[in-house]
Amino acid sequence: MQMSSPAGRNPIDDNRQGLIGKPLDRVDGHLKVTGQATYAYEYTEAGPPLYGFVVTSTTGKGRIRNIDSRAAERLSGVKLVMTWRDMPQQGKKEVGAAPQLVDDKILHFGQPVALVVAESFEAARAGAALVQVDYEPVHGVYDLAAARPAARMPRPGLQPPDSTLGDFDQAFAGAPVRVDQTWTTPHQSHAMMEPHATLAVWHGDQLTLYTSNQMLTQAQATIAHTFLVDPSQVRVVSRYIGGGFGAKLQVQADAILAATAARRLQRPVKLALTRQQVFHVTTHRSATIQRVRLAADQHGHLLAIAHESWSGNTEGENSYEAAATQTRALYAAPDRKTAHRLSTLDLPVAAAMRAPGEAVGLLALECAMDELAEKLGLDPVELRRRNEPTQDPERHVPYSVRQLIPCMDEGARRFGWDRRKVKPGQVRDGRWLVGLGMAAAIRSNFLRPSHALARIDADGVVTVKMAMTDIGTGSYTVFTQIAAEMLGVPPHRVKMLLGDTEFPAAAGSGGSFGAASGGSAAFEACEALRQKLIALAGYDPDKAIFANGMVSDAGQSRSLASLAGAEGVEATGDIGPGETGKAFSQHAFGAHFVEVGVDTDTGEIRVRRMLSVFAAGRILNEKTARSQALGGMTFGIGAALMEDAAPDLQTGVFSNHDLAQYHVPAHADVPPLEVVFLPEVDDKANPLKIKGIGELGICGAGAAVANAVYNACGVRVRDYPVTLDKLLPHLPAQA
C-alpha cells in the first residue's frame, strides 16, 4: 500500500487488547541479558573460521609506494596478506558498490591498506603489525575552516542543498532587531557499543554474511554490486545489532574484506574492527560551520531567516551534513534562505549520524533564537510561540500534525520555567552558578518501502518475517505488539523474525523510519492475513473481531489455529510513501528544558535537571519509546558538552580515537531525565499513525543545554562542545 491518502480507522486505533502503547518489556531482553542473542562476531558456520585483521594507513594523504608483507606471511598461523594488488575485480562505487583496497591512493588516515588473515585473531593482529607500508605522503587538508573557501555546492541529497524565498538580504538589512552569528560543531563518532564485525561464508557462489548492519536490503545490493554477483547470491544476516546510530547504514570494509578473503581461501573468515579502527575505517559526522541570521520586528515576529552550513567530506564523496534543512520548516518568516556547501577534507568518510542535519543544525538555530529572545526582551518560549507557522513556510503545505506549542507549554509548566531569571548569572547554589535553558525539537518524519510476510500455523502461533533490523531500539518488541494486536493473540504467541535478507525486503533502521516502515508492512501483512482468515471462517469482514486466539462474528467464533489447518495460512503486505508525504509537511516535535550548574571557579558544567516533552504521533510502546528519548537526550548532552573527534592537523588522525579519550556522557553526567509524550495520532504518516522517535530526542537537546549554560554564567559559547576552557576567561575573578 502507498500512503496516498490519510489512513482510516483500523484495528490499531481500536486497540481491543490494549497492546498498542503498552510498556511491554523487550521480547528479546531475556536473550540479550543472558548472552543468548547472537551478534555478528559470535556466529560459527561451516567449520572453524579464519580471522582477519585490517592494516590501516598511518599517513593522512598520499600514495602507497610499496607494501612489504614478507615478515607477516612468515608468521606462524598467517594464511594470507591481501593488498590492493591482490584484489579481484570489484564493482565501482558509482554504481553502489563498496570496493576496498582499490588502488595505491591514500585518501585519509586509517584507510585500509591490507588485510591479514590467520588461524587466530591474535596471529592476524600480530601479522598486521609486521606489514611494512612505504608511503609517499602529500600535503593534506584536515581543517574545515581552512577548506571552507574552496567549498562547492553539493549534488542534492534528500532535499536540494539550497532554498530561497523572497528577498532575505533586503529584509535582513532593513530589520530593527537582528542576530548574525556563526557556530561551529566538531566531528563526531557514533560510538555505538558493538564495533563493526562480520563472518563471511561462501557455499559455492552463494555468500552469507553475518554482519552488523542497519539496512539489510540495501546491504545485499551493495555487496552484490561489489562482488559482481546477483543479489540472490547474497544473504545478509543481522539478527542482533549492538547499536548503530548511522555507523552501520553502509557496508563497511569488514564485510567486503572478510568476504573477499573467504572466497579466496575457501574458508569462513571473521573480521572485527577495533574501536580505534572504527573511528577511521568507518564513517563519522562531519564538523560544521553554520552562520545563522535572524531578523525580527520589535514585537518578536521573524522577518527573515538565513541558515548557511559548511561541512566536509573525503575526495569523491558528496554527502553533506544537512544542518540547515530543519530551518526551512520550523519558524514562520516571509524572507528566507538556506544553503549547504561541501569542502573536500582528507579525513575519513563523513555520513549520517543520529538525526543527520537536525542534531547539529539545531545547535545553531535554537541558540540563535535564544539570542534573539534576549535582544527582544522576550521569553524564549514566547518568541517561538509568536513565530508559529500556520503551514510549512517554504513548501506551502499544511503540517500533518504540529504540536510544538503544546510541547513547550506542557514542558514549561512541568519544569517550572517561570522560575528562570531573565538576566544571566543571577542564581547561585554554593559554588555553582545555576541556569535554565530551553530549545525546540523538530525531526523530519519518513516512510520507506517495506514488505512483510505474516502467517499462522496449526499451533496458533503467528509468525512475521521481514528483512528489518532491530539495532537496539526495540523493533522486535513493537512489531510483536502490532502483530499480536492485529491477530488477537498474546505477544508470546508471535514469532517475530527479523534480520535476514531471506525475508521480504524492508527499509531497515535509519532516519527514524524503522518502526513506521517495518511496522506498517507488518500491519499490512497482518491485515491481509486477517482477511484471509475471515474469508475462511465465512464471517463478515466489517464485523469480525480477533481476540483470545479466535476470530468471532455475531456470537460464532473459530480458533485461528483451526483455520490455519495443517498447511497454515500466510499473507504478505507492503507499504510505501505516497501523496501524503508530498501534501503534508511531516515532522515530530518537542521541547527541551534544562537546568545546568557551572562551577564558578573551574567552569565545569554539569546538567542538573532535564525535562523534554515530545509529540511524535501514536506511541507504540511507552517503555521503548521513552528509552529512545532518554538516549537521544543523553546524546544531546554529549553533543553540547563533550563529544569532539579532534583531527590532528598534521596527519588527519582523529587523535582521541578510543572511548577513554572520545567522551560521551558517563552515568554521572546524566541526571534523572523526565520524558513526556503528548497524545497524538498522525493519520498522514502511515497506517499506524506513528512518527519516528529514534532521533527526536537529540534534536535541540544540546541547544537547550548551551542556552542553560548562558543563563547560568552569561557566556555564549558558539564553538561546540561547550567545555570549561571556553568559559574560564569569562568567569568572575576570584578573591
Next chain:
Amino acid sequence: MTPFTYERAADPAAAARAAAQPGARFIAGGTNLLDLMKLQIEKPVHLVDVSRLPLNQIEATQEGGVRIGAMVRNSDLAADMRIRRDYAVLSRALLAGASGQLRNMATTGGNLLQRTRCNYFYTPGLPCNKREPGSGCAALNGQNRMNAVLGGSEQCIAVHPSDMAVAMRVLDAQVETINADGQRRVIPIADFHRLPGNTPQQDHNLVPGELITSVVLPPPVKGVQIYRKVRDRASYAFALVAVAAIVDKQNGQIASAKFALGGVAPKPWRVAAAEQALSGGDIHQAADALLAGAQGHGGNDFKIDLARRTLHAVLTQV
C-alpha cells in the same frame, strides 16, 4: 599482540629476578599493559605475573604510618578504614580515578607505573619519543589539550595520568622495592617519576627487574585533606587539573599546607617554595611559585589558569 611467555612468580625476589631479563615486564591488574600490548605499544617477550604475590596487605608501621602492599587493589585501598580516616586525600584521589571496574583490577604498584594517556603515545605510526625514541613529538604542535604545561621538554609533553600518585605526593609516601639481586631500597615518591628531558621513554627511576613491594605512608599529619579533580566529564575521565591538598588552619588562617597538582606534568607537581609562600598567607604568591615556568602549547594553555583557579578554590574552601 606479539607472542610472549608467561610465568607466575613465586615470591617478590623471584619475580624481580625473572623480570630482569631483556623484554620482560611485570603484570599485575593489567588494566594498562594489556591495552598497550594489543596496540603493540608495549611488546614484552615475557610476562611475570605478580598479582598473586603476598603483597596485598595494609599494615600499621612502627612509626605510626601504614605500609600498603603493592598488590592492594585501588578499590580496597580507597575503602580501607585507616586510609579513609587518616589519609582521606588518598581515598578521594583513588575514587576520582578510572571506573569501578578498573579500580577493582588496578593495583597500588601498577597505578604508579601506568603510562601516559597522551593521544599520540596511543597512535602507532605517528611520532612519539616516549613510544619510539627519536621519532619526535606530535603533541607539541598537535591536539595537546590533555598535555603537560609543567615539567615537559622539547622531546615530550606527556602527563602522568595517576590520581593516586598526586595524593601520595602530598602525603610524602615512600616507595619500597626489591631488585633482581634481592636488594631492597626506598624511593621517596618525589624521586620516583622522572621528567622527560631527553629520555622521555623512561617514566620512572626503577631499574630493570626492580619490583615495587609496597608504599609506605608516614604518620598522619594535621589538616583537612582535599582532592579536587577537574575534568571534562563527571566520571571516567583523566584530570585536566587536579589538586591534592592537606591544609591546616589555625584561628581562621592557614598555618601550613601541602599541595600538589595532577594532570599538568609528567609527575605529580609539588613545589616547596609554593608551600612556603602560602605560609605567608598569600594564595596568589603560592600559585605563582607552583606554576613558575608553566608553558602552554596551544590546546592546553587554559590549564595554567585552571590550575591557579582550582588551587585557589581548594585553599579557600577549607
